[in-house]
Amino acid sequence: MIWLNVILQGVLVGGFYALFACGLSLMFGVLKVINLAHGDMAVVAGYVAVFLTPHLHIAEIWSLLVVVPLFALVGYVLQRTLIQKSIDRDPFTTLLVTFGLSVVIENLLLELYTANAQTVNVGSLGYNSWHPGSIFYISYVSLGVLGAAVAVLAILQLFLSRTGTGRLIRAVADDREAAQLSGANYRHIFGIAAAIAFATVALAGIAYGMQNQFAPTSGGVNLLFAFEAVVIGGIGSLWGTLIGGIALGVAQVFGAHFNPEYQRLAGDVLFLLVLAVRPQGLFGKKTAL
Amino acid sequence: MVVFLTLAPWIVPAEWASVLLNFFILVIMATMWNLLAGYAGMVSIGQQAFIGLGAYATLYFALKGVNPFVTIPLATIVCAVLAVPVTFLLLRLRGGYFAIATWVVSDTALLVIGAIAFFGGGTGKLMPGLQNLSPSQTAHYSYLATWFVALVVVVGTYLLLRSRLGLVLASIRDNEVAARSAGVNVQAARRMIYIVAAAGCGAAGAVLAVSQPFIQPSSVFNIQWAAEMIFVSMIGGLGTIEGPIIGSIIFFALQQTLQQYGVWYLVIFGTLAVVISLWEPRGLWGAFRDRFHGELLPVGYWLGEKK
Amino acid sequence: MSEILLEVENLSVYHGQLCAVDNVSFSLREGEILAMIGANGAGKSTLLRTIAGLHQPTTGSVSFKGLNLASITPNRRVRLGLSLVPEGRRLFSSMSLEENLLVGAHRANDGPFTIKRIYELFDWMPSRRKQSVWQLSGGEQQAVAIGRALVANPKVLLLDELSLGLAPIVIERIYGLVPEIVAQGVSILIVEQDVAQGVAVADRVHCLLEGRTSLVGTPKELTPEQIDRAYFGADLSHSSAAEGDGA
Numbered sequence: 124m125i126w127l128n129v130i131l132q133g134v135l136v137g138g139f140y141a142l143f144a145c146g147l148s149l150m151f152g153v154l155k156v157i158n159l160a161h162g163d164m165a166v167v168a169g170y171v172a173v174f175l176t177p178h179l180h181i182a183e184i185w186s187l188l189v190v191v192p193l194f195a196l197v198g199y200v201l202q203r204t205l206i207q208k209s210i211d212r213d214p215f216t217t218l219l220v221t222f223g224l225s226v227v228i229e230n231l232l233l234e235l236y237t238a239n240a241q242t243v244n245v246g247s248l249g250y251n252s253w254h255p256g257s258i259f260y261i262s263y264v265s266l267g268v269l270g271a272a273v274a275v276l277a278i279l280q281l282f283l284s285r286t287g288t289g290r291l292i293r294a295v296a297d298d299r300e301a302a303q304l305s306g307a308n309y310r311h312i313f314g315i316a317a318a319i320a321f322a323t324v325a326l327a328g329i330a331y332g333m334q335n336q337f338a339p340t341s342g343g344v345n346l347l348f349a350f351e352a353v354v355i356g357g358i359g360s361l362w363g364t365l366i367g368g369i370a371l372g373v374a375q376v377f378g379a380h381f382n383p384e385y386q387r388l389a390g391d392v393l394f395l396l397v398l399a400v401r402p403q404g405l406f407g408k409k410t411a412l
Numbered sequence: 413m414v415v416f417l418t419l420a421p422w423i424v425p426a427e428w429a430s431v432l433l434n435f436f437i438l439v440i441m442a443t444m445w446n447l448l449a450g451y452a453g454m455v456s457i458g459q460q461a462f463i464g465l466g467a468y469a470t471l472y473f474a475l476k477g478v479n480p481f482v483t484i485p486l487a488t489i490v491c492a493v494l495a496v497p498v499t500f501l502l503l504r505l506r507g508g509y510f511a512i513a514t515w516v517v518s519d520t521a522l523l524v525i526g527a528i529a530f531f532g533g534g535t536g537k538l539m540p541g542l543q544n545l546s547p548s549q550t551a552h553y554s555y556l557a558t559w560f561v562a563l564v565v566v567v568g569t570y571l572l573l574r575s576r577l578g579l580v581l582a583s584i585r586d587n588e589v590a591a592r593s594a595g596v597n598v599q600a601a602r603r604m605i606y607i608v609a610a611a612g613c614g615a616a617g618a619v620l621a622v623s624q625p626f627i628q629p630s631s632v633f634n635i636q637w638a639a640e641m642i643f644v645s646m647i648g649g650l651g652t653i654e655g656p657i658i659g660s661i662i663f664f665a666l667q668q669t670l671q672q673y674g675v676w677y678l679v680i681f682g683t684l685a686v687v688i689s690l691w692e693p694r695g696l697w698g699a700f701r702d703r704f705h706g707e708l709l710p711v712g713y714w715l716g717e718k719k
Numbered sequence: 720m721s722e723i724l725l726e727v728e729n730l731s732v733y734h735g736q737l738c739a740v741d742n743v744s745f746s747l748r749e750g751e752i753l754a755m756i757g758a759n760g761a762g763k764s765t766l767l768r769t770i771a772g773l774h775q776p777t778t779g780s781v782s783f784k785g786l787n788l789a790s791i792t793p794n795r796r797v798r799l800g801l802s803l804v805p806e807g808r809r810l811f812s813s814m815s816l817e818e819n820l821l822v823g824a825h826r827a828n829d830g831p832f833t834i835k836r837i838y839e840l841f842d843w844m845p846s847r848r849k850q851s852v853w854q855l856s857g858g859e860q861q862a863v864a865i866g867r868a869l870v871a872n873p874k875v876l877l878l879d880e881l882s883l884g885l886a887p888i889v890i891e892r893i894y895g896l897v898p899e900i901v902a903q904g905v906s907i908l909i910v911e912q913d914v915a916q917g918v919a920v921a922d923r924v925h926c927l928l929e930g931r932t933s934l935v936g937t938p939k940e941l942t943p944e945q946i947d948r949a950y951f952g953a954d955l956s957h958s959s960a961a962e963g964d965g966a
Contacts, residue, residue: 306826
């Protein structure tokens with residue numbers, strides 16, 4: 124029975140990974156950009172929540188309402204300037220530019236806020252949990268994060284499949300040139316996709332801050348997990364990212380159950396296995412027509 | 413110049429020798445990364461895997477009683493051997509997938525080594541075999557070893573690029589499909605380069621281990637190494653032999669002058685790398701060379717018309 | 720004399736050091752069908768893509784209704800009334816038939832071609848509109864690609880290699896639609912490797928050889944031999960090699 128709780132913990136953590144990863148998935152699927160600064164953006168969101176929202180006299184938990192839209196804007200602007208310029212050169216350059224950004228952000232944060240750990244204070248919500256059957260252990264925050272992940276992915280999926288803009292995003296992801304020939308301003312569409320990606324990563328960053336301590340270098344390891352979740356689930360599929368995140372979470376919790384040192388390793392091994400056996404991931408997209 | 417650098421430990425103050433040593437290590441790593449990315453088109457953010465493996469291979473042999481300096485070539489070979497199975501997984505991937513996979517491989521290596529008690533686990537271990545020597549002797553010998561390895565790596569890379577393999581690389585970079593249809597074994601060439609780069613980084617890790625008696629997984633497998641080798645190559649000039657060297661000079665100049673202010677030098681360096689890759693992708697040496705048609709070590713490549 | 724809609728003047732386009740289009744000039748009038756014919760690599764697709772805005776010309780200009788298109792992005796050219804059906808169809812592979820048309824329509828000008836009208840033109844479409852484009856045959860995909868460009872209601876339609884990869888009977892059916900499209904007020908620039916098709920449907924013919932104009936005229940005035948020579952370049956009848964260049 125204890126295994127059921129282990130799986131449950133994996134699912135809960137997987138929800139967080141999925142939320143963290145969907146922005147990455149979107150940017151890779153639509154812009155064909157691997158944003159190596161993705162993890163650091165989440166950390167920046169956490170810092171903004173902790174340090175800047177007090178000036179607005181609201182409780183930290185409501186920082187979401189300010190930070191998420193702010194990041195959407197930042198994402199759009201960053202995409203239309205730096206990222207677009209690097210896309211215009213070649214994929215090599217985007218990798219290097221986002222890597223550069225990542226290093227700059229991490230060290231800037233180190234200088235401004237030191238290496239001390241921070242958390243996003245959510246009061247009693249952060250400590251309490253639910254013990255059904257006295258076997259399962261569900262912390263309120265992690266359940267909330269899982270719920271948020273599913274909700275965000277569902278909304279995103281609906282947006283992409285039912286709305287005109289969503290359709291344009293899919294068109295640009297399928298074939299950028301053909302979309303241009305159909306009248307789409309692909310740079311603007313890229314900007315919207317980036318805005319969505321940044322908004323979700325801000326949400327994920329604050330969610331992370333609610334459950335964990337974070338520091339300037341926390342972005343790195345979470346980025347690794349996000350990539351693993353996306354690749355395991357399959358690029359181009361949002362639900363794949365959710366399944367991938369959960370698969371990763373479960374693998375990690377299982378690994379940890381045997382030996383706490385094996386937690387991250389279990390995830391790495393699963394990732395390498397998927398790459399070896401089925402590189403397009405569990406729900407990977409088909410190739411272009 | 414060569415003579416000066418060889419005699420340096422006896423001429424210059426100890427701290428300078430130490431800086432030079434770290435400079436050589438960076439040059440080794442950057443030259444290897446440049447070989448992978450600038451010449452063979454494989455962007456790796458996980459070379460620190462082999463730096464770490466090289467360091468730990470050195471530690472292993474040292475713990476078994478081998479003279480630490482002899483372990484350097486041994487560690488290099490170990491890394492080359494370990495790289496072979498890795499290539500079978502990695503070389504099916506391209507671009508971003510390849511890059512991320514290299515990172516996961518390095519993370520895996522970090523965790524596996526960290527779990528092995530023989531190596532001291534996560535806390536690290538002291539390098540044995542160096543206690544017999546006096547501190548200044550250790551410093552001198554490790555300096556010479558590092559200088560020697562750096563020389564071998566740079567000259568070796570130059571020779572490699574002038575060899576047939578270098579020609580193959582150039583043909584792949586210019587037009588992979590054409591190269592393939594002309595009978596070039598692209599995959600074998602890539603594999604060879606990856607193994608060479610792994611060996612080179614392993615050598616860097618080995619001399620790193622010898623020069624810093626305490627070895628910890630989190631320091632030798634640190635992604636910071638990747639950041640440094642990438643930025644240095646980019647700023648100096650991708651696809652040139654001189655580029656990584658020049659980039660390393662700039663890096664150390666910046667680091668030495670600004671270190672007292674914390675990590676601002678990294679912020680500046682990172683920003684510089686971003687700016688250069690967007691506005692001057694040939695890097696500083698590349699731009700200089702194009703403008704003045706100077707070549708110290710001619711293995712660069714021309715695209716388009718010479719003006 | 721009908722209005723000149725598209726004017727290409729001294730256009731040269733380079734791919735790196737390779738000259739794909741070499742000093743080409745022509746114009747397209749309202750209600751016309753102009754066929755660009757030439758062998759593979761003659762520069763026809765590059766020419767169309769440059770007109771559509773996907774390539775920058777090295778020298779020369781493209782004007783639409785008198786407006787120089789030099790700084791106008793491809794998507795804005797669609798809004799002006801210039802649409803390209805690209806080589807190889809390039810449908811959106813993750814979407815259904817109808818979704819592909821919807822994308823084409825999102826920046827539509829006013830005009831006769833609504834999605835409903837496309838469904839009348841291709842009566843097999845309505846029953847299959849929710850199907851993924853993967854499930855369509857080559858000819859059906861080509862029809863969707865044309866439909867996608869038409870729903871934007873262009874004044875000038877550029878068609879790149881319609882016949883590529885399609886069976887002859889399918890090609891005939893597709894080309895059968897061309898007069899109908901022109902009747903609705905669309906002028907057409909066709910690029911074709913298949914000389915017979917190109918010449919059969921066109922009002923005027925413009926032949927390209929290695930990027931340069933080799934022959935211009937109407938189907939009535941040009942003989943098959945003239946077209947052959949312009950298409951292939953050298954005089955291919957070996958026996959007449961010693962006689963040198965003919966008429």
